[in-house]
Amino acid sequence: MTKTQGFFISFEGGEGAGKSTQIRRLGEALRADGHEVLVTREPGGSAGAESIRHVILSGAAEPFGVRMEAMLFAAARNDHVTALIRPALAEGRVVLCDRFIDSSRVYQGITGNLEQGFIDRLERVAIDGVRPDLTVILDLPAEQGLARARKRSADIGSSEAPDRFEKEEIEVHEMRRRAFLDIASREPDRCHVVDAARSEDDIAGDILLIVQHRLDQEEDVDAADSNPLRAESLS
Numbered sequence: 110m111t112k113t114q115g116f117f118i119s120f121e122g123g124e125g126a127g128k129s130t131q132i133r134r135l136g137e138a139l140r141a142d143g144h145e146v147l148v149t150r151e152p153g154g155s156a157g158a159e160s161i162r163h164v165i166l167s168g169a170a171e172p173f174g175v176r177m178e179a180m181l182f183a184a185a186r187n188d189h190v191t192a193l194i195r196p197a198l199a200e201g202r203v204v205l206c207d208r209f210i211d212s213s214r215v216y217q218g219i220t221g222n223l224e225q226g227f228i229d230r231l232e233r234v235a236i237d238g239v240r241p242d243l244t245v246i247l248d249l250p251a252e253q254g255l256a257r258a259r260k261r262s263a264d265i266g267s268s269e270a271p272d273r274f275e276k277e278e279i280e281v282h283e284m285r286r287r288a289f290l291d292i293a294s295r296e297p298d299r300c301h302v303v304d305a306a307r308s309e310d311d312i313a314g315d316i317l318l319i320v321q322h323r324l325d326q327e328e329d330v331d332a333a334d335s336n337p338l339r340a341e342s343l344s
């Protein structure tokens with residue numbers, strides 16, 4: 110890969126949409142294609158963020174309110190960006206991140222009822238200029254997602270209690286689904302919605318096409334930037 114700058118892809122969607130399976134498959138396909146890939150997740154990914162993850166998902170911060178939780182997600186994100194994502198991008202890697210800013214916009218902003226200005230300010234501080242180049246939104250009706258998430262918990266065994274955010278009902282999940290779709294329609298250059306109600310193979314095929322297309326475009330831009338003739342024609 111000749112790229113001088115990496116490529117940042119976030120994956121979003123409700124519970125049970127199949128993000129982790131699809132991220133793993135995309136990671137394998139990109140590596141087979143010769144890319145350096147970093148797979149990571151939020152909340153977490155870096156040492157500091159993983160310890161905050163534990164505090165948030167255990168429910169320990171819940172009594173202090175959704176505003177406190179939003180700040181903890183932002184603190185975790187800032188550590189993750191600083192310690193892991195920005196350095197990986199600087200090395201030219203493709204970063205695949207399970208959840209990022211849109212989860213905060215949706216879970217804390219929309220269903221957590223926090224005001225937009227507060228969420229926007231936290232986002233700016235947390236990401237410090239590091240934005241996804243592409244966001245894949247796995248879209249699934251809430252009932253299907255919840256049924257899959259419950260089945261997964263049951264398969265894993267009773268020790269995996271539903272986390273703080275998995276306990277909510279269909280209505281809340283539908284609200285989140287609409288909020289992710291709203292973001293996608295407002296930012297069509299960054300966001301791609303993928304129908305996650307199909308087979309794993311079909312979904313993986315779609316995602317790979319979208320990603321390869323974007324990576325090819327990036328490489329064309331990189332090549333043109335390093336071409337002195339183009340630099341002249343632009344001046």
Ligand code: TYD
Binds near residue numbers: 124125217274
């Ligand atoms: P996780 O176990 O990683 O589940 P999932 O497979 O659904 O990603 O749990 C992460 C939970 O945290 C998930 O319910 C969504 C929530 N979350 C937020 O509320 N805000 C955020 O900014 C992020 C990154 C996650």
